[in-house]
Amino acid sequence: MMYGEEPHFKDDEKEFAGLRDVIKKQIGFNCDEYKKAHLKRRLAVRLRANRSTSYKDYADCLVNNADEMQKLKDCLTINVTELFRNPETYNAVSRSVLPELFKNKTKNNTIKVWSAGSSDGKEAYSIAIMMREFMDNSGRRYNISIIGTDIDENILRTAETGTYKTEQLKKISKERLEKFFVKIDENRYQVVDDIRRKVTFKNHDLISGRKLSGFDIIFCRNVTIYFEQKLQERLYLDFYNALNDGGYFVMGKTETLNGSASKLFIPVNPGERIYMKKVNGFQVIQGNITGRVL
Ligand SMILES: C[S@@+](CC[C@H](N)C(=O)[O-])C[C@H]1O[C@@H](n2cnc3c(N)ncnc32)[C@H](O)[C@@H]1O
Numbered sequence: 001m002m003y004g005e006e007p008h009f010k011d012d013e014k015e016f017a018g019l020r021d022v023i024k025k026q027i028g029f030n031c032d033e034y035k036k037a038h039l040k041r042r043l044a045v046r047l048r049a050n051r052s053t054s055y056k057d058y059a060d061c062l063v064n065n066a067d068e069m070q071k072l073k074d075c076l077t078i079n080v081t082e083l084f085r086n087p088e089t090y091n092a093v094s095r096s097v098l099p100e101l102f103k104n105k106t107k108n109n110t111i112k113v114w115s116a117g118s119s120d121g122k123e124a125y126s127i128a129i130m131m132r133e134f135m136d137n138s139g140r141r142y143n144i145s146i147i148g149t150d151i152d153e154n155i156l157r158t159a160e161t162g163t164y165k166t167e168q169l170k171k172i173s174k175e176r177l178e179k180f181f182v183k184i185d186e187n188r189y190q191v192v193d194d195i196r197r198k199v200t201f202k203n204h205d206l207i208s209g210r211k212l213s214g215f216d217i218i219f220c221r222n223v224t225i226y227f228e229q230k231l232q233e234r235l236y237l238d239f240y241n242a243l244n245d246g247g248y249f250v251m252g253k254t255e256t257l258n259g260s261a262s263k264l265f266i267p268v269n270p271g272e273r274i275y276m277k278k279v280n281g282f283q284v285i286q287g288n289i290t291g292r293v294l
Pocket residue numbers: 077078079080081082085116117118119120123149150151152155204205206207220221222223252
């Protein structure tokens with residue numbers, strides 16, 4: 001049974017709005033535009049743990065309670081992720097995106113990638129491994145720089161170490177395991193230095209953080225799914241602006257490119273949610289501007 005459905009629980013919308021304000025002030029987490037049902041489900045976990053009978057009750061318990069603030073933050077930021085999550089998406093990026101991207105770069109250029117909402121870094125390291133494999137297979141070498149950003153500082157600390165439990169590597173092929181991971185002990189593996197050096201992590205809030213730019217590929221997967229549509233639309237425009245001309249945007253398999261940004265991207269592989277940024281209304285194919293697509 002949902003917490004809000006318990007007979008003694010007061011599900012008051014005004015109190016709910018008040019709690020959102022307290023959360024914003026106390027832990028700097030702006031959840032105004034998170035989907036209401038999702039937010040209520042996450043809050044219910046902490047309300048239950050604190051035996052709070054109303055949102056107001058929980059807001060009072062949160063104020064100046066550092067331990068509870070941290071627990072709430074952990075509860076609101078869902079960090080579920082995995083190495084090569086949806087492997088078919090990585091295959092499609094490797095097949096359709098990387099050849100085009102690399103073709104247009106010289107050896108002195110750096111290919112810049114952003115993993116937005118990177119959680120514990122598995123997505124960013126998977127991208128780094130995919131790009132290394134692509135370069136090894138094509139016999140070409142380029143500079144690569146991958147930034148992983150997340151709102152959750154704790155998870156970023158794990159990301160920086162690149163250390164994962166053995167069971168989290170179950171789906172990784174033997175070849176990848178041997179080439180890109182070192183065994184630390186019976187329970188843990190670490191991403192090899194050579195790959196870790198390509199990736200940096202930063203604390204960044206997609207909603208209120210500084211606007212980033214200059215990327216060739218942006219991965220933002222399984223993050224906007226929790227946001228209201230208006231916020232999703234705003235963020236997709238931010239990603240459009242953050243991309244270099246002809247850059248690529250990769251979304252989560254269950255997410256939909258909506259709002260005005262949808263007219264600014266060309267579907268490269270819609271099934272895998274891979275899109276390319278249009279350049280001033282023109283489509284870039286193999287480095288040449290080919291025709292008006294707006
Ligand atoms: C479900 S994980 C997705 C991880 C990875 N992208 C993947 O697809 O496997 C969502 C991540 O988004 C982060 N997140 C949620 N809201 C955010 C925000 N406003 N700004 C930045 N990151 C956010 C969470 O902390 C969490 O680590």
